[in-house]
Amino acid sequence: MPGDGRHTLTVRRVGIDTYRENVVFLHRDCHxxxxxxxxALNKVEVTPADGGEAVLAVLNVVDDPAxxxxxxxxxSLQAFEQLAxxxxxxxxxxxxxxxxxIGAVHRKIAGETLGYPDYLGIVREIGEHRYTKIEMAAFLVACTQGGMERDEVLHLTRAMAETGDRIDWKEPLVADKHCIGGIPGNRTSMLVVPIVAxxxxxxxxxxxxxxxxxxxxxxxMEVLANVELSARRFNEVVRxxxxxxxxxxxxxxxxVDDILIAVERPLSLDSPGQMVASILAKKVAAGATHLLVDIPMGPTAKVRTQNDxxxxxxxxxxxxxRLGLHVEVIITDGLQPIGRGIGPVLEARDVMQVLKNDPDQPRDLREKALQLASRIxxxxPDVRGGQGYVLxxxxxxxxxxxERLRAIMAMQGRNPSPPEPGxxxxxxxxxRDGKVAAIDNLQLARIARLAGAPLDRGAGVDLCRKVGDAVREGEPLYRIHAAFEADFAFACEAAEAASGFLLAGGD
Structure with missing residues (x-):
């Protein structure tokens, strides 16, 4: 780096959220x-002029002095915060x-099997922001298209877990659960956690x-209480x-998992190997010793066949x-949404109805939560096999x-003004008249998102019928909730084009 000032500039905070990617901006007329x-799109290194830790970022070139x-x-906001x-x-x-x-990435593209040092090097440098999004996309696509041996999945998992913080709770048994997703309304964690705790x-x-x-x-959960806890407060609540x-x-x-997810999602990449590494790396780093994994299976779920x-x-x-984590996997029904609400407020309502033993509670959500909680x-060791469900x-x-969820909410910070449905x-x-033969999880989720969920907490879809229910012509299949006219119009248009419900037969 020359020391004569030719590469020294004045820092300006640019109010652009670049989501987990450091970006810097130079004017085209900058010397x-x-x-x-x-x-443009070069990787650059930015260092405080008086010394300090460097920040790696992607360069964007602008013509507007504003x-x-x-x-x-x-x-960008992320780079400014990191440079401090x-x-x-x-x-x-x-x-x-x-x-x-990057040479290891090229070998993976060519179809080679990588070892642990390769994955550790890739993960470390991704964490240091040395990879561009294009380079990360190349790595992810190579792993998806070429496949990963099970040892490679283990190597990637271990590398991701070891390149961040790790929690040691000093407890002999630390339980956790995770659902691989894809089923709207599947809000069992908010029931399982208070039952187990x-x-x-x-x-x-x-x-x-x-x-x-x-x-x-x-x-x-944020509908009911604060979820953005400091490490200290998180520890206090759990203890x-x-x-x-x-x-x-x-x-x-x-x-690094969060960085990779930001690249995977726009590309719709969700390979089994990357999914397993993503989930287990987080759980190991969080100090779990025992994990229950929920794999919903159905024609419009992430996993669609028994063999998969x-x-x-x-x-x-x-x-x-091989990571010393006791993992139990349960394959569950993914034919349709769980509960009635799809969207934060509507799902929080379902959870509270189950906890309060409301006569109108969604029975499928209650039953699934009990099944998962019983396994945990x-x-x-003091609970005999088969006794978990009754307990x-x-x-x-x-x-x-x-009572336990209310205590957790109080310590995390109860929301004094919970939002209402849109x-x-x-x-x-x-x-027409008929029975509900099938519900498309993907379409119902899409309609709820078009309505504004999850950013608009009260937006979403409220189901009136489930698979097997009879319905008369003109009776509601579901209700769409939204707060803004544009979102409401998009959701209604999508629902009218494809409702996501398949009716069969008649009465």
Missing amino acids: VYRSAGFQ ITRPDELGL LAEGAAARIAHARPPRS AHGMFIPKTSSRAITSPAGTADT AQRGCLAWGGTSRLAP ALRLRKLFEFVGD LEFD ARDILDSGRAL RLCKALPAP
Whole structure:
């Protein structure tokens, strides 16, 4: 780096959220851009002029001085926060060295099997932001199209878990559960956690926000309580209540997984190997010793055949066993949404109805939560096999689970003004008499997202009929809720074009 000031610029905070990618901006007339041979989308290294830790970023070139002037170095929100300099401070910019591990990516593209050192090098340099999104996409596509041996999945999992923080709870048994997703309304974690915690087992649950679904557990829990907890507060809640329901984004548990997910989602990549590595790396880093994995199976679920489900189960068990994690996998019914609500507010309503033993509670959500909770309770050596279901049901029916969730909510910070379902509402009528033969999970999720979920907490779809139910012509199949006219119109248009319901026969 020259020391004569030619590469030193004034830092400017550019209010652009670049979602897990550091981006810097140079004006096209900047003397550094012209003299140093930078090009748009180059990887660059930015360092405080008076010394300090460097930040790696992708370069964007602008022509508008309102974004960045020729004497400035603009930083996206993520890069500005990471560099930790005040606006107006001096920083230096230089070309970043290419990632050393890129050769391993080229070998994977060519169809080779990679070893643990290869995956560790790739993961470390992704975590250091040395990879561009194009390079990460090439790595992910190579792993998806070429496939991964089960040992490679183990190597990737271990590498992701070891390149971030790890929690040691100093507990002999730390339980967790995870669903691979794809089923709208499947909000069982908010029932399983208070049931298991009320029994006295340790179940610190960090959950994700929705990326392509109408709601994640964190989105739904946020309707009721704060989910963005500091590490200290997270620890206090878990120690006091034996469990919690918090967003995992405030931690550095397997952070490379979050970076890769941001690339996978737009490409619709969801290979079994990457899925297993993503899930198990997070659980190992979070200190789990026992994990229950829920694999819903159905024609519009992520896993559509029994053979695919069994292969995925064996892969989870293989990797978990070699990481010292006790993994039990349950294959569940993924034919249709679970519960009635699809969207944060509607799903939170379903959860509270089950906890309160409301006569109108969605029975399928209650039953699935009890089945999952019973399997976790049987991780406890003091609970005999086959006794978990009765124990889980007693904890739920007695109100102890409701009491425990309320205590968790109070410690996390109860939401004083929970949102309501969207004020704009339209019922989608049945086109004729018949019975519901099938429900398309993907289409119902799409309609709920078009309505505004999960960003608009009250948006979504409220089901009036489930598979096997009879319906008369004109009776509602479901209701669409939205807060904004544009979202409402998009959702209604999509529902009218394809309702997601298949009717068969008549009365």
